[in-house]
Amino acid sequence: MRVADLGENNLIQRLSSLTKHAGRSVDFGNSDPLLLGPGDDAAVYRADAGIFLATTDTAVEGVHFTRDSICWQDLGWKVMACNLSDIAAMGGVPLHALVTLGLPMDTEINDIDELYAGMIESSNAYLFTIAGGDVVHSNNFFISIALIGHSNGTLLKRSEAEVGDLLAVTGHLGSSSAGLRILNQRKDQFASDSQTSLHTQRVPGFATITLKARSFLINAHRRPTPRLSDGHTLLKHGVKAAMDISDGLLLDLTKMMTSSGTMARIESWKVPIHPHTLRTFPADALMMSLTGGEDYHLLFSASPQVMEQTLVNIPQATIIGTVVDGPPGHVSVVDKQNKEFSLDYLGWEHFRS
Amino acid sequence: MRVADLGENNLIQRLSSLTKHAGRSVDFGNSDPLLLGPGDDAAVYRADAGIFLATTDTAVEGVHFTRDSICWQDLGWKVMACNLSDIAAMGGVPLHALVTLGLPMDTEINDIDELYAGMIESSNAYLFTIAGGDVVHSNNFFISIALIGHSNGTLLKRSEAEVGDLLAVTGHLGSSSAGLRILNQRKDQFASDSQTSLHTQRVPGFATITLKARSFLINAHRRPTPRLSDGHTLLKHGVKAAMDISDGLLLDLTKMMTSSGTMARIESWKVPIHPHTLRTFPADALMMSLTGGEDYHLLFSASPQVMEQTLVNIPQATIIGTVVDGPPGHVSVVDKQNKEFSLDYLGWEHFRS
Numbered sequence: 001m002r003v004a005d006l007g008e009n010n011l012i013q014r015l016s017s018l019t020k021h022a023g024r025s026v027d028f029g030n031s032d033p034l035l036l037g038p039g040d041d042a043a044v045y046r047a048d049a050g051i052f053l054a055t056t057d058t059a060v061e062g063v064h065f066t067r068d069s070i071c072w073q074d075l076g077w078k079v080m081a082c083n084l085s086d087i088a089a090m091g092g093v094p095l096h097a098l099v100t101l102g103l104p105m106d107t108e109i110n111d112i113d114e115l116y117a118g119m120i121e122s123s124n125a126y127l128f129t130i131a132g133g134d135v136v137h138s139n140n141f142f143i144s145i146a147l148i149g150h151s152n153g154t155l156l157k158r159s160e161a162e163v164g165d166l167l168a169v170t171g172h173l174g175s176s177s178a179g180l181r182i183l184n185q186r187k188d189q190f191a192s193d194s195q196t197s198l199h200t201q202r203v204p205g206f207a208t209i210t211l212k213a214r215s216f217l218i219n220a221h222r223r224p225t226p227r228l229s230d231g232h233t234l235l236k237h238g239v240k241a242a243m244d245i246s247d248g249l250l251l252d253l254t255k256m257m258t259s260s261g262t263m264a265r266i267e268s269w270k271v272p273i274h275p276h277t278l279r280t281f282p283a284d285a286l287m288m289s290l291t292g293g294e295d296y297h298l299l300f301s302a303s304p305q306v307m308e309q310t311l312v313n314i315p316q317a318t319i320i321g322t323v324v325d326g327p328p329g330h331v332s333v334v335d336k337q338n339k340e341f342s343l344d345y346l347g348w349e350h351f352r353s
Numbered sequence: 354m355r356v357a358d359l360g361e362n363n364l365i366q367r368l369s370s371l372t373k374h375a376g377r378s379v380d381f382g383n384s385d386p387l388l389l390g391p392g393d394d395a396a397v398y399r400a401d402a403g404i405f406l407a408t409t410d411t412a413v414e415g416v417h418f419t420r421d422s423i424c425w426q427d428l429g430w431k432v433m434a435c436n437l438s439d440i441a442a443m444g445g446v447p448l449h450a451l452v453t454l455g456l457p458m459d460t461e462i463n464d465i466d467e468l469y470a471g472m473i474e475s476s477n478a479y480l481f482t483i484a485g486g487d488v489v490h491s492n493n494f495f496i497s498i499a500l501i502g503h504s505n506g507t508l509l510k511r512s513e514a515e516v517g518d519l520l521a522v523t524g525h526l527g528s529s530s531a532g533l534r535i536l537n538q539r540k541d542q543f544a545s546d547s548q549t550s551l552h553t554q555r556v557p558g559f560a561t562i563t564l565k566a567r568s569f570l571i572n573a574h575r576r577p578t579p580r581l582s583d584g585h586t587l588l589k590h591g592v593k594a595a596m597d598i599s600d601g602l603l604l605d606l607t608k609m610m611t612s613s614g615t616m617a618r619i620e621s622w623k624v625p626i627h628p629h630t631l632r633t634f635p636a637d638a639l640m641m642s643l644t645g646g647e648d649y650h651l652l653f654s655a656s657p658q659v660m661e662q663t664l665v666n667i668p669q670a671t672i673i674g675t676v677v678d679g680p681p682g683h684v685s686v687v688d689k690q691n692k693e694f695s696l697d698y699l700g701w702e703h704f705r706s
Contacts (some may be wrong), residue, residue, distance in 0.1 A: 009608075039511070040510055040612075043407055050472055053397055055394060058487055063492075085394075092424060098408070098499055100497050135379050136411045136416065142455060347554045
């Protein structure tokens, strides 16, 4: 069945009933903060006085994803993870999501159900509700999410990095980028297969990936983990400056340094890269870790004392450099001999604009 | 200059500075509820304890509008008005908007500036802030807005209509639909002009529209007024059931009756139609008022006593029918002889799904 067969109102009713209990594994009873979900002109929720967060993130078919590279359920999970990652990067907790779907009339209802399965999985994992949204016709598919969150009053900001701070990330970078590369190579391989033999290995190195590495990296691309609890740990130990890495370390670090009026010095050999990435793409792993997006780890900055305490509590986090005095927004990457990398070489220019 | 020339980050910075003071004509000083606008991972705002509203509405080029029928500034105003109308229909006040743009790379920056001029005009008129958003690439243009609002605790709901209530609307219906018809006729005329003479009047009746009627109706289509103060007046006088008319009276009334488990009986001659609509489209005016969307007036239901008090305070509002016992969601339209209209005849079927 397709959208055109079901009709917009029936589709909205279907989605309302799908999401009714999502993110409510706790029995709120009369204290359910969501007073009115989908079905009226607006979602209605109750909140205590405090600080609230609002973010939005969108995925457009053909621009941010293709049906070759991700299934509908993973897409639902991933778009929600992008939004949750923004809330994590402020140190908040998610409360309510609004979901807007732009749908071609021939979209299969089954596909939309799977997309929602991924979002509902996310809402049950991170305990927020899907409070409403909108369904509109569009020639190409898109999904846009607005997410409201709560903060306990202290915030992780991009503008709070200070000269003398250490810079760290909450985990391996480049895994998502490596996963996407594998998916694209597979596609190229399929394309060439159709013209040559099924067993031709036209893409160098592809045959040497173990199944385990392959599934780990593809999973990193399709099912990123929003670092909500890491965000809370950062706040708890006094970290003030953080953001999530969605567009790649160098680009996002540039934003943080611009916002803080400082410069960063990254020690390239300290950037954490997963062994699967290193072994699968030995030549490109460093570039992937520096410029590859969508890992959704948190990048943060703190004084050496605060950093020490924090790293004890986030064991997988790693120091990668320092905040130094210099041109605001400048990022310098050096090797073990303290020689500066040419960032053009690293593909940096492609990501600048 | 185009999006591709300016780059995404520069565009986001441009939009941030454009919207910085929007909706803040009151000098909030230290009590500004928006603690952090665009530029970090999420917008941050302070709120007292209470009831909050969240809604979202999207316009896709080629589906919801064309560049022939609306200019960018009016589009910015109108998309914001759709969202504000949802807040009005709950009896709330708007607080903060997140704006997502889906942009082809060849979009002119001037056009985006004008789009924002329309949204900023709206934010200054209705005192909400543009707190953040997202800019993404897309093959066809779309704009999606999420709007957060506040309620004083009592709400206007779709589900509260009761048998015996009177039904009313806050103003003329069908004006937007008539304006769109004029715009489409003009397009047809241009299309035929290019093949015949510039002075040919191919579309019957088009020549007889006065300039004043023309501009009134086109304006109704392009620059709808969200009925925020009417929403507050409804609440103040004890109205409990309301919604905004975005998809047309019959379709929206069907939703309200379904939600309330009641049936509606509309007296066709009471549906308020502006004289400009009646004179310009004498044969179609009734159909336009019953099924034409985008007038963004409020539809409400109340007991005769409550209705009487309310109408004194919203003089332009008009009673159009009653809530009766019957199949939930059913809407019956009768003429002065109490003869039921065939809704198929009115083009109703086109709007059902």
